[in-house]
Amino acid sequence: MAEPSNKCFIGTFIHSKKLDELEYRHDTAVFVDSHGKIVAIEPLPSSSDQRAAAITAVYDHLQWRDSQTPIVQYECREGEFYFPGFIDTHLHAPQYPNVGIFGKSTLLDWLDTYTFPLEASLSDAAKARRVYTRVVRKTLSHGTTCAAYYATIDVPSTNLLADLCLGAGQRALIGRVCMDRVGICPEYYRDESPEASLAATRESIAHISRIDPLMEIVRPVITPRFAPSCTTTLMKGLGELARSTQLPVQTHVSENKNEIALVRELFPPALTGAVDDTYTAVYDVFGLLTDKTILAHGIHLSEGEVDIIVERKAKISHCPCSNSAITSGAARVRWLLGKGVCCGLGTDMSGGYSPSVLEAARQAALVSRHVAMGGDDRAKLSVEEVLYLATRGGAEVVGLEGKVGGFEVGMDWDAQLIGLSMVPENEEEGEGVEGEDGGNVDIFGWETWPDIVAKWLYNGDDRNTKKVWVKGRLVHERK
Template sequence: MSPQRKLLLLGTFVHSRTQQHLEFLHNAAVAVDEQGKIVSIERDVADVSEAKERLFKQLGWSEAEVDVTEAAEGQFFFPGFVDTHIHAPQYANAGIFGKSSLLDWLETYTFPLEASLSDLPKARRVYSRCVRRTLSHGTTTATYYATLDVAATNLLADLCLSLGQRAFVGRACMDDPEINPEYYRDADADETLRATRQTVDHVRGIDPGFDLVSPILTPRFAPSCTREAMAGLAQLHRETGLPIQTHISENLGEMQLVRRMFPEADSYAAVYDKYGLLTPKTVLAHAVHISDAEASLIAAKGSKISHCPCSNTCLTSGPARVRWMWDKGIDVGLGTDMSGGYSPSILEAARQAALVSRHVAMGIHVPQGDDAAAAEREKERVKLTVEEVLYLATRGGARCVGLQDKIGGFEIGMEWDAQLVSLSQVSDDGGLEEQDDNDGFVDVFGWESWDDRIAKWLYNGDDRNTKRVWVKGRLVHRRN
C-alpha cells in the first residue's frame, strides 16, 4: 500500500450535531493528516485560495504533499455510513428473502449458501464484491457476519483490510445439533471456541492494533448455540475485551423456540444475560418484539441494538420501535441485514427506518374522548425525522460499535471516514441530458433549502450520488 497523503477538503460539510439536528458547514475547509485524522477545520471561508494558504502556513504543509478535493456546486461531504448488522456471505442472495418464515428461509437459502463458501475462490468472488458494493454506497464501517469456515472468515478480514473498509469480522458460531443442519455446524463448544480463537489470532496478525479491522465474537443467535458455547464466548470476551454481535427477538417463531430451549430464562434477553453475553460491547440485531423488561435489562447492561427495517419488513418480522428504545436509554444504529434485507445500502435502511416508524405510528390506537389528543401527539412523536434516521446511519451506528470518538462526524481529532455526495443540478431549460443519469434521481432546481436537499437525497438517492469515499483518510472508492 502506497504512503498516505495529507488531505484538504473544501466546500459544504453536513453532519449530525445531535439526534435531532444536522449541522451545515458552508464554505469550510477541513485538513486531514497522513494518519487520517482531522487536524484543522476552518469555517466561513470567503476565498478558497486564501483558505489553502492560511491552512498550509498554519500546519506547515506544502501544496506538493497534499491532495485537494473541492466540492462543486450541488455537492457536499457527509460522514461515512455505519452498517451495524450485515451478513457478507449472503450478498450473493440479496433480493432472495423467501416466501415463508425466518427459520425456513435460513434452511432453504442461507445455510446452503454459507456452507458453500468454504470454497475459497467462490468466497473471494462473493466477499470482494460485497465489500466493494457497500463501499460504493458510502458504507465506511461494516459489522460483518461471516461463515463457520475459518479460512473464509480470515479471507473476508484480509479483503476488508486491503480494500480499505473499516470492519468488524465475526466467524459465525453455531454448535447446537438440534437446530443447525449436520452439514453446517461446529462439532461442539470446544470446536466453536478453538475456531473463533483462530480467526481472532489471524486478524491480530494482519492488523495488530485493530485499527481498521477487528474480530467480533458472533454467536449466531441463542437457539444455534449450546449453553457451553455461549458461556465460553462470554469468557473469551472477558479475556480479550472483543465486541459481541448476535440476534434477538426478530421473529415470533424464533421467540417460541427460545422459550422452549431455554426454560431457565425469563426472556430472550435474559438468556444472553445468564450466559454472560449482554455487555456494553454487545450489538443485538432486530429487537422487534422485546418486552419492557427486556428493554430495561438491555439498557442497564449498556448493550446496543441494530435496527434492520428493510429485513424486518421483507421477512414479515414486524416493525421495531426506535423511539421507544431511545426512550428506554438504548443506543440504536442501522443495519442492512443483507440478505434478509434486499439492499446493501444504509441510505436505503435510513429511509426504510423513516417509513417503518410511520407504520408504528399508524398502529397507535386513538380513543374517543379526553385521551384522543395525547394519542395523536404520540403518533406524531414516534415518527422518525430525516435528521434522526441520518443520525442512526452515522453517529448512532458509531456509538453501537464503540467508535463514537473516531467516526460519525466532522470534528478535530476524529478520523476522516466520509463520502462526497453529488446532486443533479437542473439546468435552466430543464433538459435531461445523458450525463444526468450519472447523478441518479435527486434533482435540485436551486430554490431548495439545504434541509430540503438532504431530504431529497435521503428519499431519492442511491450509490450514483456517492462520488468519492474515504476511510481513515484513504480514498477507497471513486465514481467518475
C-alpha cells in the same frame, strides 16, 4: 495503496450534531493529516484571493508546507457536499448473492431454505473470494465506511473476509459464526462441538490480530449466530471468551415470535439459572450482554428486557428492510431511544435486499410511520434522526464513538462526497435525461439545504456517492 498525503477538503459539510439536528457548514475547509485525522476546520471568506490566503495560513500553522508530505486539495462542485461515511451495524457477508431472494418464508424456514446452504458453500475458497470481494466493493460504493460482518463457520473464508476488508480499506468487525446445536443447525453446516467452535473462533481472532495488531481497520467480534443455534456449553464458553478478550459481541435478539418461543423452549431458567425466560436474559446469564454487544433487531422486546439492555449498555442494530421483507415485525425505535438504548442501522443482507445504509435509513423512517399508525404519532422518525442512526448512532454501536461519524477536530476522516444533479435553467422537455448518471435526485436550485438532504435520503442511491474515504484514504471513486 496511494502515498500518504495531507489533505484539504473545501465546500459544504453536513453532519449530525445531535439526534434531531444536522449541522451545515458552508464555505469551509477541513484539514486532514497524512494519518487520516481531522486537524483543523476553518470557515472561509467569500473572496477567492482571501480564501487562498486563509488556506495557506492554515498550511503554515500546521507546518505542512515545510514537510516532505504532499498536500492534496479537494473542492466541492455545484450540487456536491461532504457527509460522514455510513456505518452498517449488521450484515451477513456470505449471504450477499441471495439479496432479494426470500420467497414467502419467515425467519426459521428462510434460514433452512436459502441461508444455510449458501453459507456452507463458501468453504470453497474461490467462491468465498468472489462473493466477499463483491460485497466489500458494493458496500463501499454505497458509502459504507464501516461494517459489522457475520462470516461463516469456516475459518479460512472468515480470515479471507478480514484480509479483503483490510486490503480495500473498509473498517470492519469480522465474526466467525458459532453454531453447534444438533436439531437446529443442519448436519452439513454446524460446529462439531462447543470445544471445536471455541478453538476455531480463537484461530480467527488470532489471524485478525496478526494482520491488524492495533485493530485500526479490522477487528474480530465474537459471534454466536443466535441463541437457538448454540448449546449452553458453547454460550458459556463464548461469554468467558468475551470477558477474557474484552472483544465485542454480535448476535440476534427478539427478531421473530416463533424464534422467541424456541428460545424459551431451549433455555428454560431451570437450565440456565436466568432470572426469567426472556431472550435477553439468556445472553445476560452467559456473560454475552455487555457494553460491547450488538443485538440485531430487538423487535419484540419487553420493558424488562430493555431495562437490562440499558443497564448493561448493550446496543441495538435496527434492520427495517429485513424486518419487513421476512415479515418479522416493526421495531419501536422511538421507544427504544426514549428508554436510553443506543441504536444504529443495519442492512441485514440477505434478509434485507439492499447493500445501502441510505436505503436502510429511508426504510427506518417509513417503518416508524407504520408504528405511528398504530396509535403513537411520536413514533415517527425524522430525516435528521435516521441519518444520525446511520452515522453517529452506528459509530456508538460498533464502539467507534468520538472517532468516526462526524466532522470534528480529532476525528478520523471517514467521509463520502455526495453529488446531486443540478437541473439547468434552460432545460427543455425530454433533453438532458437520457444517459444521465446523476441518479434520481434532481435539484432545481430553490430548495433549502434541509430539503436537499431530504430529497437525497428518499431518492438517492450509489450514483450520488462520488468518492469515499476511510481514515483519509480514498477507497472508492465513481468513474
